[in-house]
Amino acid sequence: MSLxxxxxxxxxxxxxxxxxxxxxxxxxxxxxxxxxxxxxxxEVLEEHPMCAGCAMTLFIRVALIGLPCPEHxxxxxxxxxxxxxxxxxxxxxxxxxxxxxxxVASGLKRGLEIRFxxxxxxxxxxxxxxxxxxxxxxxxMHSWFRKEKFTTVMLDNEVYGNTGGQESGMTNKxxxxxxxxxxxxxxxxxxxxxxxxxxxxxxxxxxxxNPTRIANVIRKAVLIAxxxxxxxxxxxxxxxxxxxxxxxxxxxxxxxxxxxxxxxxEIISDEAKAYLERIEQEKKSxxxxxxxx
Amino acid sequence: xKGSLLSMATATVSPRYQVLPGPEGLLPPxxxxxxxxxxQDGEGLVEGVIVxxxxxxxxxxxxxxxxxxxxxxxxxxxxxGWNKHTEEKASMVLEIAAEIPGVKIIPMPDYRPIYPKIDPxxxxxxxxxxxxxxxxxxxxxxxxxxxxHFANVTLKMVRAGTNCYTIALCAxxxxxDAMASVPRCGTEKLHKMVEALRQVKKEGLTxxxxxxxxxxxxxxxxxQKKKQRxxxxxxxxxxxxxxxxxxxxxxx
Numbered sequence: 292m293s294l295x296x297x298x299x300x301x302x303x304x305x306x307x308x309x310x311x312x313x314x315x316x317x318x319x320x321x322x323x324x325x326x327x328x329x330x331x332x333x334e335v336l337e338e339h340p341m342c343a344g345c346a347m348t349l350f351i352r353v354a355l356i357g358l359p360c361p362e363h364x365x366x367x368x369x370x371x372x373x374x375x376x377x378x379x380x381x382x383x384x385x386x387x388x389x390x391x392x393x394x395v396a397s398g399l400k401r402g403l404e405i406r407f408x409x410x411x412x413x414x415x416x417x418x419x420x421x422x423x424x425x426x427x428x429x430x431x432m433h434s435w436f437r438k439e440k441f442t443t444v445m446l447d448n449e450v451y452g453n454t455g456g457q458e459s460g461m462t463n464k465x466x467x468x469x470x471x472x473x474x475x476x477x478x479x480x481x482x483x484x485x486x487x488x489x490x491x492x493x494x495x496x497x498x499x500x501n502p503t504r505i506a507n508v509i510r511k512a513v514l515i516a517x518x519x520x521x522x523x524x525x526x527x528x529x530x531x532x533x534x535x536x537x538x539x540x541x542x543x544x545x546x547x548x549x550x551x552x553x554x555x556x557e558i559i560s561d562e563a564k565a566y567l568e569r570i571e572q573e574k575k576s577x578x579x580x581x582x583x584x
Numbered sequence: 585x586k587g588s589l590l591s592m593a594t595a596t597v598s599p600r601y602q603v604l605p606g607p608e609g610l611l612p613p614x615x616x617x618x619x620x621x622x623x624q625d626g627e628g629l630v631e632g633v634i635v636x637x638x639x640x641x642x643x644x645x646x647x648x649x650x651x652x653x654x655x656x657x658x659x660x661x662x663x664x665g666w667n668k669h670t671e672e673k674a675s676m677v678l679e680i681a682a683e684i685p686g687v688k689i690i691p692m693p694d695y696r697p698i699y700p701k702i703d704p705x706x707x708x709x710x711x712x713x714x715x716x717x718x719x720x721x722x723x724x725x726x727x728x729x730x731x732x733h734f735a736n737v738t739l740k741m742v743r744a745g746t747n748c749y750t751i752a753l754c755a756x757x758x759x760x761d762a763m764a765s766v767p768r769c770g771t772e773k774l775h776k777m778v779e780a781l782r783q784v785k786k787e788g789l790t791x792x793x794x795x796x797x798x799x800x801x802x803x804x805x806x807x808q809k810k811k812q813r814x815x816x817x818x819x820x821x822x823x824x825x826x827x828x829x830x831x832x833x834x835x836x
């Protein structure tokens with residue numbers, strides 16, 4: 292949908308569920324919303340079927356607030372927990388086959404550029420560590436090598452949480468899981484290093500401990516992907532079920548993991564940095580011009 | 585090849601498989617797989633048989649006026665103001681509704697799965713349309729403005745699990761899995777639906793909502809909803825003030 296079509300047909304206003312009326316009247320479309328404004332606007336994701344205390348849901352919810360232009364964004368996901376929430380957000384969602392998300396996103400982004408030459412459409416892949424680093428590894432790497440202009444967000448819960456606790460490439464060495472009873476035998480994959488090698492324009496690693504930071508990182512990643520090249524965000528989003536983290540302790544775990552091995556890290560290319568500075572300047576002069584009139 | 589085409593044509597003229605209100609049980613076969621063909625422009629489909637468009641409209645009108653809790657399920661192509669054409673269609677859908685006493689309008693605004701639960705009085709979802717139909721005891725409905733792939737899934741699920749008479753007013757080729765369907769439904773054909781409803785009423789048919797049973801049921805429903813609203817109002821949490829300031833700033 293776009294802003295022109297995000298309006299209720301005349302006569303149907305009273306029949307539309309409140310949720311949808313709120314989305315039209317108080318949604319985040321066509322304006323910048325901040326995390327600090329949570330509670331004053333209708334979010335694109337509210338109800339979801341994820342487990343109680345799921346850090347991934349918190350991350351997704353805040354990440355969606357960070358999208359610079361949700362009405363012109365398409366999200367791709369794949370099998371795994373994340374898609375249960377993503378498919379319920381009021382943003383177009385494509386359920387890729389396991390492994391092909393970044394291949395589909397490449398074609399989609401190129402297609403959208405041809406179909407909508409005058410309207411930037413953002414494409415964001417949001418999938419788990421299994422979907423991106425194991426089964427989708429080839430498509431992820433090749434989309435980076437080809438410099439495809441979209442954002443890849445890894446929801447790294449370090450396990451196949453949706454299927455009962457198998458180890459993934461992103462699981463830590465030695466980790467014992469329900470379906471990995473002898474412990475994982477090799478190191479966690481260095482996807483950040485691989486992204487660096489592939490020349491990804493913006494790379495970020497973070498834990499869901501700071502909502503504003505999540506939204507900022509996603510915003511930067513999507514903006515840079517529009518103009519400069521591929522971007523990659525790797526977020527620690529623990530699986531409290533498979534890692535047996537008590538629900539009230541999920542954020543304690545996130546803070547501890549962040550301190551121990553998942554600290555905030557940003558790698559940004561010179562071109563991307565210059566681009567961000569340019570749009571910041573443009574935004575400031577626009578605001579000045581509006582204030583002056 | 586010629587022989588097989590001939591046998592398919594025979595199947596629709598004298599159907600081996602009838603598309604009737606269910607419940608037909610889990611996973612009914614698609615009507616298409618059972619040899620039911622789609623109608624051409626100017627034709628309609630009633631219970632798996634190709635008939636004239638007028639006959640199809642009349643059958644739909646009869647079902648809507650005689651069965652319990654007639655309901656319109658307008659899809660995204662109707663409820664959202666995409667363009668002038670869809671707005672015209674939306675207004676025609678409201679005209680159809682105006683001709684059916686006791687009608688409900690429950691929209692299908694999009695196709696997102698809605699979990700953990702839907703409000704079946706407010707919305708119908710293609711992932712579990714039966715919930716809305718069961719809850720509201722709907723026995724006749726129109727799907728209009730629903731994209732084909734979701735209409736197909738929805739119609740099959742409704743036929744599988746409910747006794748609802750489904751009518752698909754389709755802008756494209758029509759739907760075999762509906763009990764009545766008319767293809768290429770633009771505003772002109774939707775107007776024919778309005779006319780058919782008027783005609784059937786003129787012929788002396790008493791709409792369900794105006795029968796003694798219908799009046800009793802609708803009155804009981806109104807009473808129950810009133811009680812629910814009062815109970816919700818009485819138990820709603822009271823906020824000290826409006827939530828307008830948002831949460832605390834959490835800047836880096």
